[in-house]
Amino acid sequence: MEFKLEAHRIVSISLGKIYNSRVQRGGIKLHKNLLVSLVLRSARQVYLSDPCPGLYLAGSAGTPAPPTPQPGEPTAQPPAGWGEPPPPAPRAAWPDTEPQPERPAVPDAPRAVDPEPAAAVTGAGDAFRGREEDTAEAAWGRVDRPRVAAAVAVSDVSPEGASVGCPPTREEQPGASPAADCRCAPRPAEAEPSAPPALYPRKRGAAGAGGGHAGCPALCSTPLKKPRRDGGEEDGEEEMETGNVANLISIFGSSFSGLLRKSPGGGREEEEGEESGPEDAEPGQICCDKPVLRDINPWSTAIVAF
Amino acid sequence: MFSGPRQRGLRLLTHAEWCGVPSEADIISTVEFNYSGDLLATGDKGGRVVIFQREQESKSRPHSRGEYNVYSTFQSHEPEFDYLKSLEIEEKINKIRWLPQQNAAHFLLSTNDKTIKLWKISERDKRAEGYNLKDEDGRLRDPFRITALRVPILKPMDLMVEASPRRIFANAHTYHINSISVNSDHETYLSADDLRINLWHLEITDRSFNIVDIKPANMEELTEVITAAEFHPHQCNVFVYSSSKGTIRLCDMRSSALCDRHSKFFEEPEDPSSRSFFSEIISSISDVKFSHSGRYMMTRDYLSVKVWDLNMESRPVETHQVHEYLRSKLCSLYENDCIFDKFECCWNGSDSAIMTGSYNNFFRMFDRNTRRDVTLEASRENSKPRASLKPRKVCTGGKRKKDEISVDSLDFNKKILHTAWHPMENIIAVAATNNLYIFQDKIN
Numbered sequence: 001m002e003f004k005l006e007a008h009r010i011v012s013i014s015l016g017k018i019y020n021s022r023v024q025r026g027g028i029k030l031h032k033n034l035l036v037s038l039v040l041r042s043a044r045q046v047y048l049s050d051p052c053p054g055l056y057l058a059g060s061a062g063t064p065a066p067p068t069p070q071p072g073e074p075t076a077q078p079p080a081g082w083g084e085p086p087p088p089a090p091r092a093a094w095p096d097t098e099p100q101p102e103r104p105a106v107p108d109a110p111r112a113v114d115p116e117p118a119a120a121v122t123g124a125g126d127a128f129r130g131r132e133e134d135t136a137e138a139a140w141g142r143v144d145r146p147r148v149a150a151a152v153a154v155s156d157v158s159p160e161g162a163s164v165g166c167p168p169t170r171e172e173q174p175g176a177s178p179a180a181d182c183r184c185a186p187r188p189a190e191a192e193p194s195a196p197p198a199l200y201p202r203k204r205g206a207a208g209a210g211g212g213h214a215g216c217p218a219l220c221s222t223p224l225k226k227p228r229r230d231g232g233e234e235d236g237e238e239e240m241e242t243g244n245v246a247n248l249i250s251i252f253g254s255s256f257s258g259l260l261r262k263s264p265g266g267g268r269e270e271e272e273g274e275e276s277g278p279e280d281a282e283p284g285q286i287c288c289d290k291p292v293l294r295d296i297n298p299w300s301t302a303i304v305a306f
Numbered sequence: 307m308f309s310g311p312r313q314r315g316l317r318l319l320t321h322a323e324w325c326g327v328p329s330e331a332d333i334i335s336t337v338e339f340n341y342s343g344d345l346l347a348t349g350d351k352g353g354r355v356v357i358f359q360r361e362q363e364s365k366s367r368p369h370s371r372g373e374y375n376v377y378s379t380f381q382s383h384e385p386e387f388d389y390l391k392s393l394e395i396e397e398k399i400n401k402i403r404w405l406p407q408q409n410a411a412h413f414l415l416s417t418n419d420k421t422i423k424l425w426k427i428s429e430r431d432k433r434a435e436g437y438n439l440k441d442e443d444g445r446l447r448d449p450f451r452i453t454a455l456r457v458p459i460l461k462p463m464d465l466m467v468e469a470s471p472r473r474i475f476a477n478a479h480t481y482h483i484n485s486i487s488v489n490s491d492h493e494t495y496l497s498a499d500d501l502r503i504n505l506w507h508l509e510i511t512d513r514s515f516n517i518v519d520i521k522p523a524n525m526e527e528l529t530e531v532i533t534a535a536e537f538h539p540h541q542c543n544v545f546v547y548s549s550s551k552g553t554i555r556l557c558d559m560r561s562s563a564l565c566d567r568h569s570k571f572f573e574e575p576e577d578p579s580s581r582s583f584f585s586e587i588i589s590s591i592s593d594v595k596f597s598h599s600g601r602y603m604m605t606r607d608y609l610s611v612k613v614w615d616l617n618m619e620s621r622p623v624e625t626h627q628v629h630e631y632l633r634s635k636l637c638s639l640y641e642n643d644c645i646f647d648k649f650e651c652c653w654n655g656s657d658s659a660i661m662t663g664s665y666n667n668f669f670r671m672f673d674r675n676t677r678r679d680v681t682l683e684a685s686r687e688n689s690k691p692r693a694s695l696k697p698r699k700v701c702t703g704g705k706r707k708k709d710e711i712s713v714d715s716l717d718f719n720k721k722i723l724h725t726a727w728h729p730m731e732n733i734i735a736v737a738a739t740n741n742l743y744i745f746q747d748k749i750n
Contacts, residue, residue, distance in 0.1 A: 006637070007583075010583055010637070010640070013640065013641055017643075025394055025396060026393075026394060026395065026396035026398075026419060026482075027388075027391070027393040027394070027395070027419075027482075029482065030481055030482070030500040030501070030531055031482075031484075031500055031531045031533065031550055031590075032646050034528060034529075034530075034531055034550060035550065035586065035587045035590060035646065038586045038587070039583050039584060039586070039587065039640065042583045042586075043583055046583070
């Protein structure tokens, strides 16, 4: 349990650092962000693999390590909202909580995101590491089983409705987070994921272009290196941001898209803009989810904050 | 300097403080002696370079004892703005490296995150007087008034030290430059950023060769970055670069144009028992330095300094703990960002001792022969001109003895990241935030 709490805390801190790095003078420091993302990944893994009945973690379902199944949790409540037949559910939930002012993971508002993020997180983690497709798929597989109608789409507002791959749930999840590389990856039962939509048309970078990651070999960047050109170089820094952040997006969903923007102001606007999308799309679902959102554990809040 | 305290000790030679309105610009960001040790260059976050020169000890000024005084100050880099990416480029000087002296002038390379500059520092102690076309004030004379011609004569003047930028090496790095290193051929140098290393010729600014590129085709597969790079002191075809994963690669430029494949790979297996969330961060190497002999190299990671024999890749030959007591505090250090501090390390002239910095204005010196180490403090209160530095001790637990400092009382804002050792003598320069201390080992 302590590990879980510590892991949670570390994740919150890490997210804060990544957020702050955007506004730092001198531009985003690749080295530091890489290290922070490694810590984030480790903490997330620990968090997910540390079984803890008290928390709403769908972790039980989605963790790579065989966890003790959480009694009905995943399908029970907060997930109740999620549990609904999919399509709208997840997205609705997200937009609702996004307008929260604080970006950095501040665990206060409760929110039922768990099953989702857990799954997403797993996938993301795998993605980030460029793991074997199998692992990713396996992870996703685990997520799926316990939750039939799992609303897995911690997704960004995707221009294309078609869920690109992630969360393999049978239901069409509108817009699985497109920017997330890993999102594509975990597609246990499916064929190759279609090319990720350009969620962030402005900043495709690696995330967009790269499409999947290790998990989607077909989509994966080709083994050949990009030609070393200045033009390519220019994208480098942007790609870096996109890449890192895209991973996190896959973990935390659409709210994260704001991080791709360099200016906090711009970011927020975009975020809110995107949120309005799903909200408009599934008003009904929102109502349903709202009450649920209150009973949330801090962990989810962190995710929600983004 | 490791023997009895009464006989020898480090005495303060010079203390310089960067003052002004307290600002971040005054923080020293790099320190480097030149090849003779007579000049010491420092760079700061405000983009300035200040060069100190050792006073010649002379009978007429016996009290100066070979102090270092300010020799030249100039603004090397200014803040810039990259409009394309909407990024500000910091003017902070990341590294300074001297070129070997070839004539009366001195040359050094200074770099910020994106641009490297070659500066010429020259002295002027004479000026011409008696111009025909202008008078002593410099005002132009009316040509019609000139009735006779004279030859200007050189007259002595007060010494003036001028710094002028001779070359600007720009636009070659997408990521932040972390190292520069002058080759032993004295014609080329390398510059390294997070993902690439470029080779330059000192005379050519519009072209550089990319010799290492570790950027993955898909940035999401990025797992490590380059943290430091250096040329071998004698073999002009060999250089090393360290990574954020705690590994060092030695490359030979003769083997191929692009040195993505290393010739040697140095890595110490990780100790699984000490694994934590932060294992990866603390294994990231922040500095790598060849010994003067070229036989060894030293790496600095967050908690230790390791000496490697170039002939043995499997593990270092020596590991020195700098501040092992911080291992249990890693989480707090992560929170306050201290875990990302990049400490440097340096060898003494004979490679018998190494030095590196720590927190609370402490710095550590390790004698490789006697295996003794000492912790010293660089601070104004503790540096009386005639007294030698007293060894300090950090209490790691249990009862704190007198004169010991407990780990919790350490001031993590007072960090010594940059130190330099005179190439031949026992004189060290230690940068503590906005203060520079130069100590000399003297016998009583």
